[in-house]
Amino acid sequence: MDIAKINNLIENHELKVAVFGTGRIGLPTALMYAKAGYKTIGVDINENLIRDLRNKKTFIDEPGLPEILSEVIDRNLIEFTIDFEYAIKNSNVMIICVPTPVNQNKIPIFTAIEDVAKKIGILLRKDQIVINESSVSPTTIETLIIPIIEQNSNLKINDDFGVCSCPERADPGNIVDNWDKVARIVGGSSDDVGKMIVKLYHNISKAEIVQVSTPGTANAVKLTENIFRDVNIALMNEFAVLYEKLGIDVKEVIRGSSTKYNFQPHYPGPGVGGPCLPANSYYIIKDAINVDYIPFMIRVAREINDRMPAVVMELIQNALNFTHKSLKGSIITVLGLSYKANIKDVQISPALKVIQLLNEKQANIQIWDPYYKGENVLGYPVGNSLEESLQNTDCIVVLTDHKEFYDIDLKKIQKNMQKTVVLVDSRNIYEISNLPQNIVYCGVGRKIRKI
Ligand SMILES: NC(=O)c1ccc[n+]([C@@H]2O[C@H](COP(=O)([O-])OP(=O)(O)OC[C@H]3O[C@@H](n4cnc5c(N)ncnc54)[C@H](O)[C@@H]3O)[C@@H](O)[C@H]2O)c1
Structure with missing residues (x-):
């Protein structure tokens, strides 16, 4: 492989880039390459998506992204296509950003990345x-993707072509803002390939670029940081359920523990959502099974986090019972659909799971989420305002910690309501000392009380 030639293309901004998958991760990636002055082709199997992108339209709710899309199209630095052959023939570097979900049986599905590798x-x-x-297991690149490319090309890794892992660590909602801040991890099929890709990323981002020894190591870094978070949240969820039974307030405990120099606070809640955390553990579990190892802690953490929507459902039921009401027929106002705060994204959101459980119990649900105002989300209509969604409610349930919910005037709500307000705060965003009189309150790890 002629590394010097590719290095020259990088330095002279003559390198051509194709990005396969122009979704939440692929689109910002393609746009940033184009913005840095590299001729870029965005490729996707979704014709409508490509048509919209050509017309400067994107469904991705990412601050700053539409402006960059418009700018790089106007500067003729990017084109969008469904023609894989055109993209492969007209690029030096090909970046894969396709979905890698788990199925209902929690088995990782890597068929999209296999498909792109074959093409x-x-x-x-x-x-x-x-x-x-794309997020994959540590062994995926070396044992699946490189062999697919070698078999279909009759070319040899490192002699003829190079492969690199640069697992995406983006924070949805802040992708553009974080572009020059969040460090990147790069692992190449050889040290030279890794160094070359480090150089490339230095040309598109001011963030730190860290080279590790192999693609598998880079993917292990990504999974380790996400599973670390998943396991720690599970631990806090476990403490929350236990402390509630012991009559101890978990929010107070975390505040106290956080004063110790080596404690890293994590917070309990209604479960863990999004495209990464609920799936990443199963990639590691898949690799572990292949080497006859059972990663107990990782598996149990997933089970604990998956159980949390049912825990929240029970809290709602108990809180209603506290005021002599039952779930069946009660009006429940759900605050928040997104899987995390301040973004418009419901991928694997625990809120959807809680709503499904409430439906099964025949509760009447009214939803308010400022990011989905007036929309229909997977069959659930979202109200046009908080006030509308609070009408005749028996119980308010906070499922997402959007910043707008911290400032809700609970005093006014309690005053306007002709009955006691029941508030189930699954994100523990409210301070007990600030709650108005007469409200019935509970949280995850915070016992039911009438204020
Ligand atoms: N969204 C996040 O917050 C996030 C963060 C870090 C990592 N990731 C990882 O990034 C990868 C991509 O996720 P995403 O959120 O961008 O997904 P997405 O669903 O938003 O976008 C994926 C795109 O790939 C396209 N696609 C599917 N199969 C294809 C194929 N065979 N060839 C070409 N295009 C194809 C889809 O049409 C879609 O437009 C996943 O591995 C995900 O785990 C996502």
């Missing part, structure tokens, strides 16, 4: 580089 392999030329940004 690339069939048309691959000498000196082309493939970068994977």
Whole structure:
């Protein structure tokens, strides 16, 4: 492989880039390459998406993104296509950003990345580089993707072409803002390939670029940081359920523990959502099974976090019973659909699971989420205002900690309501000392009380 030639293309901004998958991760990635001055092709199997992108339209609710899309189209730095052959033939570096979900049985599905690898392999030329940004297990690149490309191309890894893992660590809602801040992890099929890709990323981002020894190591870094978080949240969820039974307030405990120099606070809640955390553990579990190892802690953490919507459902039921009401027929106002605060994204959101459980119990649900005002989300209509969604409610349930919910005037709500307000705060966002008189309150790890 002619590393010097590719390095020259990088330095002279003559390198051509194709990004496969122009969704939440692929689109910002493609746009940032284009913005940095590299001719870029965004490729997707979704024709409507490509048509919209050509017309400067994106469904991705990411601050700053529409402006960059418009700018790079106007500067003729990006094109969008469903034509894989065109993209592969007209690029030096090909970046894969396709979905890698788990199925209902929690088995990782890597067929999209296999599909792209096969298409690339069939048309691959000498000196082309493939970068994977999709989340995969540590062994996926070396044991699945490189063999697929080699078999379909008859070319040899590192002699003829290079592969690199640069797992995406983006924080949805802040992707543009974080572009120059969040460090990137790069692991190449050889040290030279890794160094070359480090150089490339230095040309598109001011963030720290960290080279690790292999693609598998880079993917292990990504999974370790996410599973660390999943396991710690599970631990706090476990403490929350236990402390509630012991009559101890978990929010107070975390505040106290946080004063110790080596404690890292994590917070309990209604469960863990989004495209990464609920799936990433199962990638590691898949690799572990292949080497006859059972990662107990990782598995149990997933089970604890998956159980949390049912825990919240029980809290709602108990809180209503406290005021001599039952779930069946009660009006429940749900605050928040998104899987995390301040973004418009319901992928694997625990809020949806809680709503499904409430439906099964025949509760009447009214939803308010400022990010989905007046929309229909997966069959659930969202109100046009907080006031509308609070009408005749028996119980308010906070499922997402959107910043707008911290400032809700509970005093006014309690005053206007002709009955006691029941508030189930699954994100523990309210301070007990600030709650108005007469409200019935409970949280995850915070016992029911009438204020
Ligand atoms: N969204 C996040 O917050 C986030 C964060 C870090 C990592 N990731 C990872 O990034 C990867 C991409 O996730 P995303 O959130 O961008 O998904 P997405 O669903 O938003 O976008 C994926 C895009 O890939 C396209 N696609 C599917 N199969 C394809 C194929 N065979 N060829 C070409 N295009 C194809 C889809 O049409 C879609 O437009 C996943 O591995 C995910 O785990 C996501």
